[in-house]
Amino acid sequence: MAALPIDDGHTVVLPSLPKSFPRPESSPVSIAQSWLDRLRHTINAGRFEDLKELLHVESWWRDALTLSWDLRTLHGLPNITGLLQKRTARLHFNFLRIHRNGYFDPKWCHISPELECIETMFEFETSQVRGKGMLRLVQDFDGLRKAYVLYTAAQELVGYEHAAYTRRPHGGNNSLGGGALAGNWLERRRRTVDFQEAEPTVLVIGAGQAGLNVAARLQALGVSCLLIDRNKRIGDNWRNRYRTLVTHDPVHTSHMAYLPFPPTWPFFTPKDKLGDWFETYASAMELNVWIRTSVKSASYDEGTLTWTVDLLRADENQQRTLHPRHVIFCTGHSGEPSVPSFPGQDTFKGSIYHGSQHEDASYCKGDLHGKKVLVVGTGNSGHDVAQNYCENGADVTMIQRGSTYVFTTTKGLLTINKGAYEEGGPPTEDADVYSQSTPLPLKFHLDVEGTKEIAEAEKETLDGLRSAGFRLNSGVGGGGILSNYLRKGGGYYIDVGASKLIGEGKIKIVQSPDGIKGFGENALELADGRKLEADIVVLATGYDNMRSSVRKTLGDKVADRCQDAWGLDEEGELRGMWRPSGHPGLWYQGGNLLLCRIYSRFLALQIKAIEVGLNPRGQSK
Known part of the structure; x- marks a missing residue:
């Protein structure tokens, strides 16, 4: 490769x-x-x-x-x-x-x-x-x-340790300020969640794994925090995705801060089960969450170093104005769906939609047998969508523009986690230190040999893909999955079954290096003039940078001061993510469950250092 x-x-x-x-x-x-x-x-x-x-x-x-x-x-x-x-x-x-x-x-x-x-x-x-x-x-x-x-x-x-272990809260009524007369635990929680008596220091936008982890870290440090989410329930960011989705990361890497999964948890987590866990986690960690809440407007005061944020609470049918000192965007590191448009698209008689809107092929009206489905894109979601349609009887073709890095959950994924995240392995907190201890440019270089070994172990799968006309790569610089993920934010597939279907010819592959020219009534036309008949076209075309979410929510004035999130900076760290974004009081937090757990600690510590005066102006260097 x-x-x-x-x-x-x-x-x-x-x-x-x-x-x-x-x-x-x-x-x-x-x-x-x-x-x-x-x-x-x-x-x-x-x-x-x-x-x-x-x-x-x-x-x-x-x-x-x-x-x-x-x-x-x-x-x-x-x-x-x-x-x-x-x-x-x-x-x-x-x-x-x-x-x-x-x-x-x-x-x-x-x-x-x-x-x-x-x-x-x-x-x-x-x-x-x-x-x-x-x-x-x-x-x-x-x-x-x-x-x-x-x-x-x-x-x-030092001197501002998190409230855990020997510093855990007392919990008895006599430990509460004002005693039980001022309210028991439940009564106080209701007032706290509604922020009737105080304003949050931090506003977290998005209550998925990114928001939940960083909120738990902040609250353990004594930093008041409010999470908002536009969904009806905590965990809907996973529940609302396509029916067959399970995590592509194993259980050992995916624990949440302070609260690991129980030992009976499955190796890979179904999406609805993970959504339910998020809901349980928010309750157990006493996180302050407003659901069905969105940002109406926001502005930043350079003099007071505070935000003015107008929130619309659909459940309460009211608007609330808050003045946090920090806003953390936790809406997904990939930002808004990247949905291209093509000439003639309006004339197409079939269905066109972005991969983020996919639910389940079995929900399609009518019989899918004989229906021609084109999936544009060969990343994780493209493969999952193609597999879903194929298993429901459709005639599926994937359109590949550039090569893709592929490795399996049965061999490759286990290999890269060996020694850190595995059954009987070290404590998660120590594994987290070990896993992040190699500078990224050096790690990518050292991963080249391991990537070759994984490819050799998975030779049968990869040969099957090549024989089907699927183009493979070994990652940016040959560094495999992590190099692609952190440098590009995508361009890979962790195989959970689609590769076998491609190798057997059940999912067809069409190469189109120059992309798509446009649409006709019943077909998609490639850049070289070839036409592919289609009833359904799924655009698995990825997502914009997380900065696009900031622009959409907070406006151009704020977004123009921010860095793009993801990709390596001049030193070899990720740009903007989990660290100063370029705009004071604004932070990005995103990534898979492992990265959200690890780097939520560092983000929370940065904010705490600002709040207690160790780094009062938020100077990063």
């Missing part, structure tokens, strides 16, 4: 390292802890010139809110040293020590086949944050063990 070209400027060359040094007699534990001790002393003493003995000249330091109030990736000793020198007041380490949990204890392993290292998880505390990280030590030509990859991720703010 050919690799898609890299167009974001991030290419990686692994350093050459000596192979002749024998392993030392010292244990990985003593080597790793000694290195951590030396790093702490060096940084605390401000002896930055000595970092050359601790960090490889081509080292990477990925950081979440420890070096700055932002998500950063620094590559190369000069860049790392330069930032550390600017952070001397903030970066006093109270401790740096190995995190012993039996899963990520210090051990010998390989970053790549040619790069042996000592790898360990560690804990740390600075004057402002407490967190965890990962260290990967290699041996340089001078014989010294140096960090090639270092990851630091804040888990909580």
Whole structure:
């Protein structure tokens, strides 16, 4: 499979390292802890010139809110040293020590086949944050063990820890301000949810996995938060999708913050079951949610650093005006459906609709047998729609414009999660640290070999696709699923059955690199003049950038100040997502369940830091 070209400027060359040094007699534990001790002393003493003995000249330091109030990736000793020198007041380490949990204890392993290292998880505390990280030590030509990859991720703010475990609420009536005379738990909850006595600090737009996770994190930090959702019920963002949908991510990756799925939960979650779980989660976590509520207008005051947001509550048949300090968009990282229009479309006698409107082929009026269905697009939704129509007797053809990365849930998906998210694996919070510990450009590069191994294991499936005329790729730069997802936001299919139907010829493939020219009464015309008869055309053409949702809801003035969301920035972090968006007091939160759980922590901590004065103006750098 050919690799898609890299167009974001991030290419990686692994350093050459000596192979002749024998392993030392010292244990990985003593080597790793000694290195951590030396790093702490060096940084605390401000002896930055000595970092050359601790960090490889081509080292990477990925950081979440420890070096700055932002998500950063620094590559190369000069860049790392330069930032550390600017952070001397903030970066006093109270401790740096190995995190012993039996899963990520210090051990010998390989970053790549040619790069042996000592790898360990560690804990740390600075004057402002407490967190965890990962260290990967290699041996340089001078014989010294140096960090090639270092990851630091804040888990909580010192002095402003989340209300959990030993800090959990008391719960008894005598612990409530004013006692039971001021209301029991239920009575207080009703007033809180309606915001009768106070205004929320944060308004979250969208109560799917993105909104629910970040709201739970914020409330655990004592930050008042209101979620709004235009649907009739929490979870309808999943329930209202096509009938046969199940998650393409396994259960181990998909837990919600603070509340994992029970051990009886299925490996892949049906959409309605997930919607019900979201509803249960909101109740159990005491989240403040207004359903059937939409934004009517919003404006931002640069002087007071607050929003004025007019909300329309359909259930209450009233308008409420609120003044939050932060607005978080949680409407889906892909934004609004991208619905193209074509010449002659109005003359087409059949049905045309976008993939986001698909419900279930079995609901179609009349018999589908013999009906010609064209699916434009070969991503996840395109495949699911095509499979649904095929299994209900339709004559299905998929139109492919560019190549697609395909791997299966039975082999590829299990391979990429091995060692972190699996049955009997490490605690989810530690797995989350481990899974994010490699800088993205480097991870994409290292994933190239793994992508080749997955392709070899799935050779029968991929050969069947090729024989059917389906064009495959190995991801941007050959980096597979994650490279496509984070760099492009799509362009892949996690196979749950459609590939077999394509290989057997039950779903046909037509290539059209230049796309669609237009429509006739009973056919779709490709750019090269070929005509395909059709009764139904499904445009599985993806979604616009999340910034389009901001533009639609808050207007051009706000959207013009925002960055696009998704894709890599110049350092190798995702643009705009889970971090300053470009507009003060406005944030994006999105992604699959795993990313929403992990990065909701960092987003909530950024907002808390602003609110308690650690970062009062929201400066990211």
